[in-house]
Every structure is written in C-alpha cells, then in structure tokens.
Amino acid sequence: MARVGVEHSLTNISEALRDRGYDIVELRQESDARGCDACVISGLDSDVMGIANTVTQGSVIEANGLTAEEVCRHVEERTNLAR
Template identity: 45%
Template sequence: MAKIAVENSLQDVKDALQQSGHEVVSVDNANLQNCDCCVISGQDEDVLGIAETATKASVINAQGMTSDQIVERVNQSLS
C-alpha cells in the first residue's frame, strides 16, 4: 500500500485513493518526507513550500482532472 499525500481541498481524490487501497495523508512537510506520491490542486504551485521541499515523491497537479484520472496517474507513477 502506497502512502499518498493529498492537499486538503481534494476530498473526493482522497476518497478515491483510499477506495483504491492507498494510505492517504495530508500534504505537510512531515508527510512529504515519507510519501510515495503527492497530489496538489494546482491552485497554488508552492503549497506549503513543496517547491523548496526535498522529496523524491512524484508530484501530481490535479487541476482539470477527474478523481479517476488522478488515481490512474498515481498508479502509473508508482509502477
């Protein structure tokens, strides 16, 4: 099970990822260090300092995507 950090405003994405079997956590500096992937809304390109945070996780911009498309993109980034 992958740990996915998701911006708080994306509740539908959180629900979809949990239904797909992923562990979902909030986007913050502590979680970014230990997550496998991060999903942001795209409204703020530097959410909580992501641009300055050292993380090896993939960052997915959810802007313009459905929850299903985001889940698919997360799964692709993990494989």
C-alpha cells in the same frame, strides 16, 4: 500499498485513492509530504513566489483539470514505476 499525500482540499481524490487501498496522508504543511511515494496537489497556488523546495522523492501530480479517476490512474502509473 503506496503512501500518497493529498492536499487537504481534494477530499474526493483522497476518498478515491483510499478506496483503491492507498495509505493517504493529508497535506497541510510542507513536512507532511516527507516519506510519500506520490503527492497530489490542486495546483492553484503552486510556485506563487517562484520558490520550489523539494521535500519528497515521490512524484508530484497536479490535479487541476483532472477527474478523481484520472488522478488515480496517474498515481497508479507513477507508484508502479517506482517499485
């Protein structure tokens, strides 16, 4: 199953993805995203300073305004395309 990084504040999304069999990595710092097939972020503090460093080749999914189920669907769609 795909490896998914999830921002540490999104515990409901981590649990939903773990229940679906995804390997979850808690994102606390930039280096945690390395090797992830997808990353889920809250989007609350994205691009605050106008700096965008890329540390993963995987998809980045912004969870702001989405339910855990909607985020899971996005992850499934994007990780299935990568295979």
